[in-house]
Amino acid sequence: DIQMTQSPSSLSASVGDRVTITCRASQSINSYLNWYQQKPGKAPKLLIYAASSLESGVPSRFSGSGSGTDFTLTISSLQPEDFATYSCQQSYSLPFTFGQGTRLEIK
Amino acid sequence: QVQLVQSGAEVKKPGASVQVSCKASGYTFTDYYLHWVRQAPGQGLEWMGWINPKSGGPNYDQKFQGRVTMTRDTSITTAYMVLSSLTSDDTAVYYCARDRRPYYDTNGRDALDVWGQGTLVTVSS
Numbered sequence: 001d002i003q004m005t006q007s008p009s010s011l012s013a014s015v016g017d018r019v020t021i022t023c024r025a026s027q028s029i030n031s032y033l034n035w036y037q038q039k040p041g042k043a044p045k046l047l048i049y050a051a052s053s054l055e056s057g058v059p060s061r062f063s064g065s066g067s068g069t070d071f072t073l074t075i076s077s078l079q080p081e082d083f084a085t086y087s088c089q090q091s092y093s094l095p096f097t098f099g100q101g102t103r104l105e106i107k
Numbered sequence: 108q109v110q111l112v113q114s115g116a117e118v119k120k121p122g123a124s125v126q127v128s129c130k131a132s133g134y135t136f137t138d139y140y141l142h143w144v145r146q147a148p149g150q151g152l153e154w155m156g157w158i159n160p161k162s163g164g165p166n167y168d169q170k171f172q173g174r175v176t177m178t179r180d181t182s183i184t185t186a187y188m189v190l191s192s193l194t195s196d197d198t199a200v201y202y203c204a205r206d207r208r209p210y211y212d213t214n215g216r217d218a219l220d221v222w223g224q225g226t227l228v229t230v231s232s
Contacts, residue, residue, distance in 0.1 A: 043224060044202075044204075044222060046220045049216055055218075089152070091218060096142070101151045
């Protein structure tokens with residue numbers, strides 16, 4: 001199975017900050033990488049698919065980049081509604097494993 | 108609108124089985140794979156498997172092989188996940204989620220674009 005490792009595990013930031021979350025795969029996954037946002041008690045929401053494609057309806061302050069084994073999710077200017085947990089997922093090979101999540105908290 | 112609605116919370120005893128249903132609406136049910144993902148309390152997301160609603164063919168994570176069964180009923184656009192031999196480690200919220208890539212799009216990328224609301228399964232004696 002492909003292991004997905006996110007860093008950091010948690011992060012404190014302020015409204016207006018630029019934030020970057022990293023996801024590393026244990027082997028090359030080309031650009032088969034997705035990002036999800038999850039708020040407490042809610043189902044995850046797809047933000048980015050295929051490493052850099054913005055899902056319809058997702059604000060443009062979210063962006064994704066990377067290929068191979070290293071990927072990043074960037075939020076250009078944090079908004080109050082962005083404080084949540086972010087998870088990456090590889091869809092290169094079954095099983096479609098997730099990272100452990102990054103909790104983004106208000107500073 | 109595209110929607111997945113899951114069955115309600117369950118409380119089961121160790122050794123029992125649980126069935127979670129996932130009713131799809133707003134799209135052609137047989138065109139999109141359905142995934143099952145779970146999340147234990149305070150933990151990350153864990154992919155369990157998927158089912159091809161057109162053929163009924165599933166693919167399970169090896170971790171759950173022999174304990175999980177994923178099926179569907181196309182007449183009522185509903186998918187089912189049965190997990191057997193439950194232990195306390197199976198206490199989690201179980202989600203169904205649609206794959207954004209239709210089965211006929213061989214060049215598309217898989218991602219989970221529509222999720223059910225989740226079903227809490229509690230295993231306790």
